[in-house]
Amino acid sequence: MPLKRSVTVQKRAIMDSIKIHCLQCYEPQEDIALHLATVCLRDSTDAERAAEVQRAEASARDWIRNPRVWDFRDVCMLLPDRGSQMAMVKELIRLSFLVSNQPHMDPGREAPSSSPTSSSADIIPSHGKK
Numbered sequence: 001m002p003l004k005r006s007v008t009v010q011k012r013a014i015m016d017s018i019k020i021h022c023l024q025c026y027e028p029q030e031d032i033a034l035h036l037a038t039v040c041l042r043d044s045t046d047a048e049r050a051a052e053v054q055r056a057e058a059s060a061r062d063w064i065r066n067p068r069v070w071d072f073r074d075v076c077m078l079l080p081d082r083g084s085q086m087a088m089v090k091e092l093i094r095l096s097f098l099v100s101n102q103p104h105m106d107p108g109r110e111a112p113s114s115s116p117t118s119s120s121a122d123i124i125p126s127h128g129k130k
């Protein structure tokens with residue numbers, strides 16, 4: 001079935017294009033097998049290194065399959081105060097996550113639970129300013 005094969009080829013290309021992180025040093029690697037053989041597992045056996053390559057590839061696949069969307073209500077359940085919630089949302093957006101159910105940033109209708117130190121300006125993603 002040509003269609004199915006082309007989808008598989010595409011998936012393979014995506015996996016090949018992502019950098020696999022070494023699960024020993026947490027650094028992204030162009031060639032995880034070479035990296036393990038020369039750096040992190042240079043004193044291990046070939047079988048141990050092969051198992052570690054599989055583990056690192058499985059970890060990268062899991063990460064790709066995980067949903068990229070966070071629900072703002074989940075953030076609120078994890079973090080009690082508005083300042084922390086908005087800092088977390090800003091960081092998630094910076095890391096290219098999508099955040100659903102974000103509160104509207106209308107300054108005239110701020111949620112009553114917001115802390116006195118936070119302002120609506122805190123929650124608007126900055127434009128590359130750091």
Ligand SMILES: [Zn+2]
Nearest residue numbers: 022024025040
């Ligand atoms: Zn490493």
